Amino acid sequence: MNKPAYVPSHGIRRIPHLQNFLPEFRIRPNKNGVQAVLGWGLRPTANKAREFAAAQNLPFIALEDGFLRSPGLGVAGWPPFSLVVDDLGIYYDTTRPSRLEALVLAADQMPSETLADAEKAVDLIVAHGLSKYNHAPDFSWDLFQAGHSGTACVPAGTHATRGDAVVGCVPQARTRQFEASNLSAAESQTDRPSEKKVVLVIDQTYGDMAVKFGRADEQTFVRMFQTALAENPDAEIWVKTHPDVLSGKKRGYLTDLPQTENVRLLAADVNPLSLLAQADKVYCVTSQMGFEALLLGKPVAVFGLPWYAGWGVTDDRHAGVKTLRQQSRRAPRSLMQLFAAAYLQYSRYINPNTGGAGDIFDVVDYLAAARRRNEKLRGNLYCVGMSLWKRAVMKPFFNVPACRLHFVSSLKKLREMPLPADARLLVWGYGRRELLDFAAERGLPVLHMEDGFIRSVGLGSNLVPPLSLVCDDMGIYFSAEKPSRLEHILQNHLFTGQDFQTASLLQTALTEAGISKYNVGGGALAIPPDAGRVLLVPGQVEDDASIRHGSPEIRKNLDLLKKVRGLNPDAYIIYKPHPDVVSGNRTGHIAPEEAARYADQTVTECDITTCLQHAHEVHTLTSLSGFEALLRGKTVHCYGLPFYAGWGLTHDHLPIPRRTRKLALWQLVAGTLVYYPDYVCPETRRPVDAQTAVDILRRQKAQRQGGASLKKSFAAKQWGKLKQLRVLIK
Incomplete structure (x- = not known):
């Protein structure tokens, strides 16, 4: 039975899915009849809650x-997840004891x-380089080597704002700024520009409760730094500050360091594990980075x-350990015992895809995907001439910590704007010629975006928003040029056993639920019992970019039908x-009479998944229906x-020599x-992940009772647009 619990903090009560974190409690904003009180750690804001719990002889639960x-x-x-x-x-x-300490003792x-x-x-x-926060780029040796000599200082008692080059102070000493890019936390320390050992000294935010209640103070940080210098005279000493300091929200302890040639101040936010991978030894006070x-x-x-x-896994320098x-x-406990307990x-955990109760593997999978997405979209992205409706559709896909999305009304306005060094041009599909020419002229990298393969219940041309988008920094999937x-990815990625499980579950979910890209149409399909070999020829939009850039020989639906009939004179063609x-x-x-010369049957309202059920083969130019057919063993x-x-x-009628992998x-x-x-x-x-997207489409299909209508009136299209604009305004 879950207990009524008083949670006085508005901030705690606003945590998404809080109830799923705390199934044993019923969260209440008032004190009447409660059996427990919940507050946030040892923050001063939790003092009143603690005092109330003590006065009423109620248990206080720290979050x-x-x-x-x-x-x-x-x-x-x-x-939080x-x-x-x-x-x-x-x-x-x-x-004093904690529940974690009790769990480790029992480990x-x-x-x-x-x-x-x-x-x-x-x-x-370790493989995905995950930490408490996962917004920062990986450490880069290239940018390290570029370096910077000089002095940079943020005086004690102040803190930096986002964009400050250096946080901390090394008076009259040679320091270097660091930036970060693409080095996995699991990668080795090869290709160092120097043969010197690297000792990482970890600063923390000033006034951090973990410092105070970890029995440390400012002098502890000074002693740590001095010890690191004394014990490693021939090493480089790197001082790492906390992400909250770099964000401009807080300040650190190591803001006044002695002059030395070996000190390098880490003046950029870097993924913790990718930085730790470069160190030969680590010095810390109470930071989780030590673990x-x-x-x-x-x-x-x-x-x-x-x-x-x-617990026997660290070199303990504090007398309190004894x-x-x-x-x-x-x-004595092993590292795995400590990890398992903590x-x-x-x-x-919650499952970030659904908000329901989850486990560590749900969060690891989600954060790994979030890190990939964050790096893919990192920087300033400029999108020109996008309609308000499409802006509304796009914005949540680019809501990642490192991305700054800018909508510009015209190319003329973009030409007049000063663009930062990390600017990239974001275009829909293949991109308009004048935009691509502008990018080439300015040396701007181009990102191409397009609807994903598990899209919606309804057509994009009817203003039904997508559940998925692709954003491609090399080209776009439908162009073979x-x-x-x-x-x-398909040529080079090292797929894992977990990928096999995920893909197998996805394939089953898609085929059992009859999910396709648009999920429109419905109805049955009648095939004569003596039809023999049944071929499905899916038509395409003839001026679509996938035809223009992915089908160099045949570009008309009628020409495809002629080709398929010529190669298969005795087949039953749908x-x-x-x-x-x-x-x-x-x-x-x-025209129906033209189609009837080459196809035995033309179907319009029947959905593609029903057609695929009846077909033995699919013959296509570039249609996604070919991929959906493969999922169904065709x-x-x-x-x-x-x-x-x-x-x-597939049986390929045109060669593509680049693709050598089977x-x-x-x-x-x-x-x-x-x-x-x-x-x-x-x-x-x-x-959300792909499996959750499939579940969403399955529910939407059920609500639509078999799929969305292919045709919408002008008024219905405008209403769809207005609904998206309402979301944009929010």
């Missing part, structure tokens, strides 16, 4: 962010299954009393015009060069539906 929190900073408004709930104390307060009895899960989770966290360094196998000297000190051991509050038993990011053509929105119509002939051709899964179907599915597109829930406007 805090978990160790794998979110894609971006909490101070920037990103909500994990919380810790402590009925004894709180993990960073070592002046010698931990089941082997829990330790196995811990090892799996650690491997994934993350242990996960990477680094020796860690600890000068405060964080939750992970005193006292904790004498009090039987510390005993990340598996102490932390609670040069490699796309999707082609690069011709299905494209839904956008049937709706009257796009070109590609074939033979596919390609007369153009679609993204799914050339991998050994793929299994599940690898094609994983690359196409997991790694290439981005998905957004239409209700929450937050990113």
